[in-house]
Amino acid sequence: MADEDKITGTGQIKDKLIRTKEAWAREGRLLTGSVGDPTRDRLPPGQREVKDWPVLDMGYQPTIPNHLWRLTIDGLVTTPLTWTHADFMAQPQVDLVTDIHCVTQWSRYDNHWNGITSAHVLALVQPKPAAKHVIFHSYDGYTTNVALDVFAAPDVLLAHSWEGAPLTKEHGGPVRIMIPRFYFWKSAKWIKRIEFSAEDKPGFWEVRGYHNTADPWKEDRYSGPEAPEPIFPNPDI
Ligand SMILES: Nc1nc2c(c(=O)[nH]1)N[C@H]1C(S)=C(S)[C@@H](COP(=O)(O)O)O[C@H]1N2
Numbered sequence: 001m002a003d004e005d006k007i008t009g010t011g012q013i014k015d016k017l018i019r020t021k022e023a024w025a026r027e028g029r030l031l032t033g034s035v036g037d038p039t040r041d042r043l044p045p046g047q048r049e050v051k052d053w054p055v056l057d058m059g060y061q062p063t064i065p066n067h068l069w070r071l072t073i074d075g076l077v078t079t080p081l082t083w084t085h086a087d088f089m090a091q092p093q094v095d096l097v098t099d100i101h102c103v104t105q106w107s108r109y110d111n112h113w114n115g116i117t118s119a120h121v122l123a124l125v126q127p128k129p130a131a132k133h134v135i136f137h138s139y140d141g142y143t144t145n146v147a148l149d150v151f152a153a154p155d156v157l158l159a160h161s162w163e164g165a166p167l168t169k170e171h172g173g174p175v176r177i178m179i180p181r182f183y184f185w186k187s188a189k190w191i192k193r194i195e196f197s198a199e200d201k202p203g204f205w206e207v208r209g210y211h212n213t214a215d216p217w218k219e220d221r222y223s224g225p226e227a228p229e230p231i232f233p234n235p236d237i
Pocket residue numbers: 053054055056057058059102103138139140142170171172184185186187188189190
């Protein structure tokens with residue numbers, strides 16, 4: 001039996017929840033039609049701050065003991081690699097504090113993360129010049145996509161700890177992606193594979209009405225209905 005086949009999980013895919021979120025995209029739910037300015041505001045338009053940390057996923061959570069976890073980084077790279085958990089933990093570690101913005105309206109400030117930077121990954125695998133997109137593949141079957149320059153930002157981590165403790169299973173442990181500048185659905189939990197690609201490959205939510213770019217400051221929530229015109233246009237913009 002291959003190690004990957006030994007990975008089990010808990011919960012069921014929540015079809016109803018997925019359909020509800022598809023309907024939100026069609027209806028343009030929560031759109032305010034305003035544009036935020038991260039140099040001025042802490043909270044992007046239409047968001048509200050929460051103190052707890054909600055769990056959002058498709059309802060099925062894989063249980064991945066560290067000894068079975070592998071991360072493959074491949075596609076259009078010069079040096080593909082597969083790490084065990086020990087290999088991963090042996091990489092240079094950083095601490096980072098970031099805000100999280102979820103498209104379902106909650107934002108959580110000052111999350112303390114530990115992990116390795118995307119910059120370190122890029123230096124090791126060396127994407128080929130044709131690589132323009134990064135596709136994340138997770139142990140629950142989830143995928144999401146970002147542009148290579150989004151992945152390369154200095155605040156992007158492959159995170160293994162939050163608030164000084166290993167990431168719990170419900171929040172994507174052993175290792176998740178953490179991309180604070182975009183809506184949190186771009187931050188894949190239970191990361192299994194990072195693929196570098198010449199073509200873009202829209203992921204699970206991106207093919208279900210959610211925006212390809214996902215910039216919370218521009219309210220890139222959905223790909224479908226346009227945001228209404230701002231009622232009070234901001235003269236600074
Ligand atoms: N593998 C995987 N990653 C995922 C998801 C998922 O269903 N599976 N959901 C995404 C969504 S929609 C959000 S808002 C965040 C939620 O992360 P959290 O549960 O740690 O708050 O994870 C993102 N990453």
